[in-house]
Amino acid sequence: MDQLDNLQNILLSNDNSKNFLNCSDVPSICKQEPCMLGVDEAGRGPVLGPMVYGIAYCPINQSEILKSLGCADSKALTEEKRNEILISMLSDGSAKNNVGWAAEVISPNYISNSMYRRAKCSLNEVSMNSAIGLINKVIEMGANISEVYVDTVGPPEKYQAKLSEIFPSIKITVTKKADSLYPIVSAASIVAKVTRDHALKVWQFREGLELDYKEFGSGYPGDPLTKKFIQNKVDEVFGYPLLVRFSWSTAELMLQQKAAKCTFEEVEEPGSHKNSPRTKPISSFFAPKLENDEAKKRKQHKFFEERCLNRNNPFE
Amino acid sequence: MSIHVENNLKDSNCKDVFEQKAQYIPCKIEADGTANVSQYFEPYVNDNGNGELTATFRGHALDGVIVPLPEGYRGAMLTEAHRPLSEDSDRKFHVASLFKDIMYWNWDKKPSKNDNFVKALEWIDIADAIHGTEENETNEECL
Structure with missing residues (x-):
């Protein structure tokens, strides 16, 4: 179990509002022999956690x-069995000398921030960039990668084309259910899943909430514990602690009901002509209608208009 | 109607009330009252060195900078114990705390001199030039 304690300590020592990388050394044999590499993700759907x-x-x-x-379809493995396999990967001599691994923990805050950018970045983009980053990282560290197998939930063709463009000398296979087809992807999936489970287990609320995973559950919106957490842990102004992915509709809908309404500046989407000046109502071409107040008020100089300054009395 | 503002802070020993923090958040928040700023917001304010700040609000990435108030000015937070029912009666406010600078935040955009808030502060210098007394002007020239 020392290996898992070690993993927990690494997770604890990193800022949980930011992404970080946790990786093994490259086994020396992987620098010489051509290697295959598997990519998989864990915790794509949950509203909580990385x-x-x-x-x-x-x-x-x-x-x-x-x-x-024992790397087989990781969905068919129990949590204990997955932990066991990861411990072997980290400690068993022949496994350690032959199998390298790496994991990127993508924080819930990073996910919300990306999806709420002015130019939105979808979860698919975040995912693809992470996979590319990880492959590049181990190549930089000296691993001799010649085949890559990627598990995907979306359409594989586009993803495969993109990866082949970035890594022209590597044979790329992107497919659904790669996890159950290729043992190297199962191994990747175990690394991801065990890391995700422990990240939730050791989650520390910097907001000072005294709660742990036994109270907020798995993070899946269907989990009754998670549902309860999303319903009850709403802060009037700030919404949620940063364990929550604000950009998930489960969280968005609950905040609409229970928290103060917050309106950010609207970003004009290219191609939308909603408020196009060309669609003036026809009545605007007839005699100007003078609103009583507007007609009386002296028009402000542009200087003030540009700076959003006006003469309202805040004490009224 | 006249407005009275009373400042009893002069007698306060507590330095904190003179140097409160003010956050300018780039969205309209339909709430009035206290907010758990130190619990939910401040732990995530990061300084990337060279004065560039980052934070997060409701899942939105914020870029910020500390904007000092113009020389000779202080920000004040006022409280009113009872709001009079009649619009004509006098109103009485107390200074609850003061601040010297504002943490100014933009949503996913580095703060710059072109932000309305920063430009609005220019008015203070211009107003002084237009409406300031002659005495002030000569003083400034001497400096």
């Missing part, structure tokens, strides 16, 4: 090791 991208890689001719570790 999304984790995981990769695992080993020499192509060493795939037997993955099977002996």
Whole structure:
């Protein structure tokens, strides 16, 4: 269990509002022999906690090791079994010397911030960038990667084309359910899933809430504990602690009901002509209608208008 | 109607009330009252060095900077114990706290000299030039 304690300590020592990378050394054999690399993610759907991208890689001719570790369809494995496999990957001699891994913890705050940018960045983009970043990272560290297998929920073709463009010398396979088809993807999926589970387990609320995962649950919107958390832990002004992905509709809808309304500046989407000056009502071409107040008020100089300054008395 | 503002802070020993923090959040918040700023907001204010700040509000990324108030000015927060029912009666406010600068935040955009808020402060210098007394002007020239 020391290995898992170690993982928890690493998770605890990082700022949970930011992303961070946790990776193994590159086994020396992976620098010489051509390697296959698997990519998978955990925690894409939940409204709480980070999304984790995981990769695992080993020499192509060493795939037997993955099977002996028990890397099969990770959805079919229990939590205990997944923990066990990760412990072996981290401590068992032949596994450690042949299989390298890395995980990127993408904070819920980063996810909300990305989806609420002025130029929105979708979850798919966040995901793809993380996968690309991880592959680049281990290549930089000296791993000799020649095949990459990626599990995807979306349409594989576009994703595959993009990766092939970025890594022209690597054979790329993007497919649905890669997790159950390729043991190296199962290994990646175990790295991701165990990291995500422990990230929730050790989550510290910097907002000072005294709560833990037994009270907020798995983070899936269907989990009764998570539902309760989303319903009851609303702050009037700030909404939620940063464990929550604000950009999820579950959270958005609850804040509409329970928190103060907040309106940000509207960003004009390219191509929308909603308030186009060309669509003036026809009545505007007839005699100007003078609003009583407007007619009386002396028009302000542009200087003030540009600075949003006016003569209203705030004490009225 | 006249407005009275009373300042009893002069007697206060507590330095904090003179140097409160004010946050300018770039959205309309339909709430009036206290807010858990130190709990929910301040832990996530980061300084990237060179005075560039980042924070987050309701899932939105914020870029910020500290804007000092113009020389000779202080910001004040006033409280009113009872608002008179009649519009004509006098109103009485108390100074609850003071601040010297404002943490100014933009949504996903680095603050600049072109932001309305920063430009609005220019009026203070211009007003002084237009409406300031002659005495002030000569003083300034001497400096």
